[in-house]
Amino acid sequence: MxxxxxxxxxxxxxxxxxxxxxxxxxxxxxxxxxxxxxxxxxxxxxxxxxxCIDLKYVLDKFLNLGDLKELCSDLGLPISGSKIVLINRLNDSKKININDVLENLHDEDIEKLSEELKIDDSIDDASELIQEITKKINSRISPLTLNKKEANTTYGYKFDIAISYAGEQGVIAEKIATVLKKSNIKVFFDKYEKASLWGLDLATHLQKVYSEQAKFCIMLISNDYRKKAWPNHERAAAIERYINNKSDYILPILIDDDAWVDGIPKTISYFKWNETSPKEILDAVRLKLK
Known part of the structure; x- marks a missing residue:
């Protein structure tokens, strides 16, 4: 500064x-x-x-990892994962609202939050402050929340889709990334991220992308994919997220009929690339993001 x-x-x-x-x-x-x-x-x-102060901001600022795990447990949600994974899980579950969280905060935390929101400082009663804070947060649309008709971006994640693939399938990955990008879907495709990736520790950064920052992961499974180091690193991060969230996070596309990867149940539904067009993949992704 x-x-x-x-x-x-x-x-x-x-x-x-x-x-x-x-x-x-x-x-x-x-x-x-x-x-x-x-x-x-x-x-x-x-x-x-x-x-912008919202539910995720409050969870991050006032609850520690233990608090978040306890809250997830009370709501019947998985308790494994990092702090940001738990916050995203709670936010996406729609099982909790801002008022539920505020009612369990200490009075001094409520006062701090009211100051940040510039709530009338003449209000001394904690319950009244909670009402005013809830009203203010719920009365406006967060500037971080994009209009789905314009962008189809899922709130709470940097990317709607992250594509994991082996270099040999780069042409296929680019076809998928292109059709998604043209439809204003936020996609992590490494060729689009050359400038932002420059100089970063890729092992650490890609771990975050595939385990925390994307709503879904399209995984192009091929015999090449099973053998390569970077795809294995991405796959491990994606599987960690899949295990933690117990959701349809991984969206497999089978390139080679005899290819599959450890860690992903063979009962998971998948597309076959030789039977599916990029347009069909786009339509399926749109349904996932609704």
């Missing part, structure tokens, strides 16, 4: 809050974003991150 302040020609000495306030005033962020976002902060790279 000191570097940013210096580059903007501002004073860069003082506390973190003082420097942030200088930059905030300089950029007029309060006026620019107050109608669409609840707050802003600098991320670890010094870039301004806009924040």
């Amino acid at each position: 000191q570097t940013i302040a210096k580059k903007l020609g501002l004073k860069y000495f003082g506390t973190k809050d003082e420097i942030e306030e200088q930059i905030l005033n300089y950029l007029s962020l309060d006026d620019q974003y107050s109608t669409d976002h609840d707050m802003w902060r600098f991320n670890s790279e010094g870039i301004i991150q806009l924040i």
Whole structure:
């Protein structure tokens, strides 16, 4: 932040809050974003991150991993997985709403949340604050939630679809990725991500993509896929997600009739590439995302 302040020609000495306030005033962020976002902060790279308070934000900020597991257990949901996996699972389950979470928070947490939402500070009663917080969060559509008619993007995930494949099936993968992208479906296809992947630890990054960041994983299963190191790494991450969520996360497309992979039950329904067109795959994906 000191570097940013210096580059903007501002004073860069003082506390973190003082420097942030200088930059905030300089950029007029309060006026620019107050109608669409609840707050802003600098991320670890010094870039301004806009924040909208919603159910996932509250779960992440005020509940630890143990709390989330207990909540999942109470709701009959699987309790395995990382914190972000549990948060996505709770959010997607539709079994819990913001009011349920607020009623189990400590009074001081409710007060912090009301300050972040700029709720009238004259309200002292915790139950009234909960009502006001619930009303404010439920009264608006999160700016992070896209219009499904325009984008078909599933809220809570960076990608609607992640495609896992061996290099030998790159042409097939690209045909699928192209038809999905043209329909405004957010797809992780490594050729589309060259710039964002540049310089990253691919083992760590791809683990997150295939276990946390995609709503579904299209897996192109071939004899080549079974033998290659990177497809095996992606497959392991996808299977971890499948086991944790007990859902239809993995969408197999069989390239070679005699190919299958360990960890995926043979009873799972699949498409055969030689019997399925990219358009048919697109139609099936659209149904999945509804």
